[in-house]
Amino acid sequence: MTTNQFVPTPVTIAEQILQLSKSNFDASNPQDDLLVLYNAKIRMQELCDSLLQTVLGRLEYTVLLAESCQESSALGFVTALTVPDIIGDETATVAELSKASGADARFLSIAMSCLLKHNYFEEVGGFGTQVYKNNHLSDILREGHSESVKDAVGFMYAIFYKHNSPVDHDTNSCDEGFKATSYLLEASKPSPNEEPRLPAVNLAFGFDKTVFEWMSDQEWRGRRMGKAMQQLHRMANGNVVADYAWNQLVSPVVDIGGGIGSLELALLKEEQNKALKFTIFDIPKTIENAKKTWTTQPETAASRVSFAPGNFLAPTLDETCIPRGQPTYLIRHVLHDWTDDQVVSILRNVREAMLAIPGPDPNVKLVVCEMLLRDTSSRFVRTTSMQLLALNNGVTRTEVEMVKLVEKSGFRVNRVHHMRAVDSIIEAIPES
Numbered sequence: 001m002t003t004n005q006f007v008p009t010p011v012t013i014a015e016q017i018l019q020l021s022k023s024n025f026d027a028s029n030p031q032d033d034l035l036v037l038y039n040a041k042i043r044m045q046e047l048c049d050s051l052l053q054t055v056l057g058r059l060e061y062t063v064l065l066a067e068s069c070q071e072s073s074a075l076g077f078v079t080a081l082t083v084p085d086i087i088g089d090e091t092a093t094v095a096e097l098s099k100a101s102g103a104d105a106r107f108l109s110i111a112m113s114c115l116l117k118h119n120y121f122e123e124v125g126g127f128g129t130q131v132y133k134n135n136h137l138s139d140i141l142r143e144g145h146s147e148s149v150k151d152a153v154g155f156m157y158a159i160f161y162k163h164n165s166p167v168d169h170d171t172n173s174c175d176e177g178f179k180a181t182s183y184l185l186e187a188s189k190p191s192p193n194e195e196p197r198l199p200a201v202n203l204a205f206g207f208d209k210t211v212f213e214w215m216s217d218q219e220w221r222g223r224r225m226g227k228a229m230q231q232l233h234r235m236a237n238g239n240v241v242a243d244y245a246w247n248q249l250v251s252p253v254v255d256i257g258g259g260i261g262s263l264e265l266a267l268l269k270e271e272q273n274k275a276l277k278f279t280i281f282d283i284p285k286t287i288e289n290a291k292k293t294w295t296t297q298p299e300t301a302a303s304r305v306s307f308a309p310g311n312f313l314a315p316t317l318d319e320t321c322i323p324r325g326q327p328t329y330l331i332r333h334v335l336h337d338w339t340d341d342q343v344v345s346i347l348r349n350v351r352e353a354m355l356a357i358p359g360p361d362p363n364v365k366l367v368v369c370e371m372l373l374r375d376t377s378s379r380f381v382r383t384t385s386m387q388l389l390a391l392n393n394g395v396t397r398t399e400v401e402m403v404k405l406v407e408k409s410g411f412r413v414n415r416v417h418h419m420r421a422v423d424s425i426i427e428a429i430p431e432s
């Protein structure tokens, strides 16, 4: 089948790349408008992909895309074996890496070769020496690096270590995302007995409960997910802290499905937010993990946070245990995990809690912070949507879809706020 689509040439795409670079990424003429710069980065990714497509042709490009899972595997494999940590600030031969990690040297050299092509690590002395050194890219796979994404890589990638038994979890065992996505085909088919379909992650690991209960039951998984979320948000949503007037919210802010309080950890580091108070509401196990996290925080921050265990999907408000009558309710990265009907149930429970006390605050506000799908959304948004689907049948909704669900739950949407981030913020008030 052929289509008569206009196909730009490599030269026209390269010219656009040059133009975009000159107007946004030229150090001698920096772009001042940070939102323009943010959007230019997304556009640059698209153009670079288009350039590659045109130059390579559809056959080679498609095979490359299909095989990119092997590059992801190389990244996960090497990170799970803690190769960047073993190398540290020194150099290491493949034999030394093999000895320290316990992995066969051939496996290591093949995975390292894959990553070297992406400029991760440096091969000291040139091609084939198999003596490696960290560089600015492999450095962020190290534990303790200020920009580390080690846990995020572990969370997304699959290694079935010792038949996936959680041995030496922190260093060796990586799974969830990648293993789950390999069960998407099965999860996408109707279940034979017409029961609700289990997400791919359930099929992959063989459990019935929700992924959140499953993870929080195994402390190391819960802890890694918390760290992975922090690392990913720092990369994709770091600007959310700066690009929204959090300090204008009326405290206490009830964070529905607040997890371990990753957002609060970031917000309370900023001087202008120090007067905010939060109540983190989540399932009991996650609240236990959250409390542990906050015991390690400075008292000035920890004293601003309290905790409320419950279940936002429970059939009655009493059973949900959502704190009632508070001025602000925040819900971040929760709704994407649930079907439309479940989203409406959650938001209706929240609305009921908001209005549960007679004479509610007239300024009571719902703040929904979610990744929304747009025409211009980056590759990260699309790949993360695959992760969400695999982990909890999650959906990345468009702005129109999200607003509709908020309204269907009994709210009036006042504003949709766009930021230099994959997330947007929807502000709404309950209709009485």
Ligand SMILES: C[S@@+](CC[C@H](N)C(=O)[O-])C[C@H]1O[C@@H](n2cnc3c(N)ncnc32)[C@H](O)[C@@H]1O
Binding pocket: 210, 212, 213, 229, 256, 257, 258, 259, 260, 261, 262, 263, 281, 282, 283, 286, 310, 311, 312, 313, 331, 332, 333, 334, 337
């Ligand atoms: C993707 S995490 C988002 C965490 C947090 N809002 C953030 O942005 O870092 C979703 C959260 O919803 C919580 N959750 C799932 N089911 C829940 C339920 N039935 N009641 C309350 N919280 C729930 C999970 O435990 C998890 O912490």
